[in-house]
Amino acid sequence: xxxxxxxxxxxxxxxxxSMTLQCAQDMNHEYMSWYRQDPGMGLRLIHYSVxxxxxxQGEVPxxxxxxxxxxxxxxxxxxxxxxxxxxxxxxxxxxxxxxxLFFGSxxxxxxx
Amino acid sequence: ELKVEQNPLFLSMQEGKNYTIYCNxxxTSDRLYWYRQDPGKSLESLFVLLSNGAVKQEGRLMASLDxxxxxxxxxxxxxxxxxxxxxxxxxxxxxxxxxxxxxxxGTHLIIQP
Numbered sequence: 176x177x178x179x180x181x182x183x184x185x186x187x188x189x190x191x192x193s194m195t196l197q198c199a200q201d202m203n204h205e206y207m208s209w210y211r212q213d214p215g216m217g218l219r220l221i222h223y224s225v226x227x228x229x230x231x232q233g234e235v236p237x238x239x240x241x242x243x244x245x246x247x248x249x250x251x252x253x254x255x256x257x258x259x260x261x262x263x264x265x266x267x268x269x270x271x272x273x274x275x276l277f278f279g280s281x282x283x284x285x286x287x
Numbered sequence: 288e289l290k291v292e293q294n295p296l297f298l299s300m301q302e303g304k305n306y307t308i309y310c311n312x313x314x315t316s317d318r319l320y321w322y323r324q325d326p327g328k329s330l331e332s333l334f335v336l337l338s339n340g341a342v343k344q345e346g347r348l349m350a351s352l353d354x355x356x357x358x359x360x361x362x363x364x365x366x367x368x369x370x371x372x373x374x375x376x377x378x379x380x381x382x383x384x385x386x387x388x389x390x391x392x393g394t395h396l397i398i399q400p
Contacts, residue, residue: 206385215296217375217390218330225384233386265329274318274377274385278329 177201181266181279188256188286196251196282198266205271207249211235211262212281218265224249225271256286289314289380293391301399303365308394310359310376319359320377321350324393330375334361366398 182197200207208223220233224243238260240252249268253260263283267276290313300306310319321333334343336352336359343350347370349362359376373393380387 208385215392217291217392218377219390220386220388223386225386231386267330269385271384274320274379274388275332275335276320276330276385276388277332280329 179266179268179277179279181264181282183282184280186282186284188253188284190256190258190286192253192256194253194256196253196264196266196284198249198251198279199247200249200266200268200277201247202268202277203246204268204277205246207243207266207268208233208276209239209241209249209251210265210267212265213262221251221264253284258286260284261286289316289378289387289389291376291378291389291391293374293376293394295394296392297395299397299399300363300366302367305365306363308361308363308374308396310361310378310391312357312359312378312389314357314380315354316357316378316380317354318379319352320388321359321361322375322377324373324375326372333374361394363396368398368400371396371398 179200209221210218219235222241224230266279292311319336322330324330334350339354341352347364352359373395375393377390
């Protein structure tokens with residue numbers, strides 16, 4: 176059982192480059208989300224989705240885009256990477272009405 | 288705005304000792320979660336506390352919830368090295384869903400032989 180799969184695990188970007196972080200889950204969860212984790216800051220919600228075709232902003236959405244074309248996939252796009260986006264990114268999913276989140280293994284992103 | 292505060296943020300303790308991590312939150316909530324994160328790893332769900340007075344135990348860890356005091360505790364009994372990790376509490380405000388989940392900053396726990 177794969178659970179929540181994130182790719183890549185590591186990525187280095189130059190300022191201004193764009194890229195997409197991939198997230199897929201095989202548990203048929205309606206809810207999917209992206210968090211970033213910074214030292215001493217806990218986890219902060221970037222964007223989330225409650226189903227295919229539905230997305231919304233979290234606490235720190237600026238500089239990121241998402242889409243949800245299928246139940247399984249929820250990619251996160253960095254449009255023009257900035258050093259402030261250096262962080263560890265986690266994708267998480269759950270059933271609607273149950274906040275027990277299942278997390279992916281994370282993507283460590285460095286923007287130079 | 289829901290605020291979640293954990294203390295301590297860093298804890299070094301010896302094996303065999305007992306200790307408690309505290310999680311305070313600022314607004315009404317009746318759902319609280321504890322997660323564990325090993326260094327360089329993802330977060331793993333430990334406990335789900337869904338009502339006032341709820342108590343959950345697994346091994347040497349016991350979590351409790353007091354919604355009136357807006358407080359949850361994670362108690363460690365006779366600590367062992369394998370429990371070294373960062374522990375997060377996460378709270379949902381009443382009426383909110385998973386998008387309303389707010390995490391504390393985490394308690395970095397080191398257990399020394």
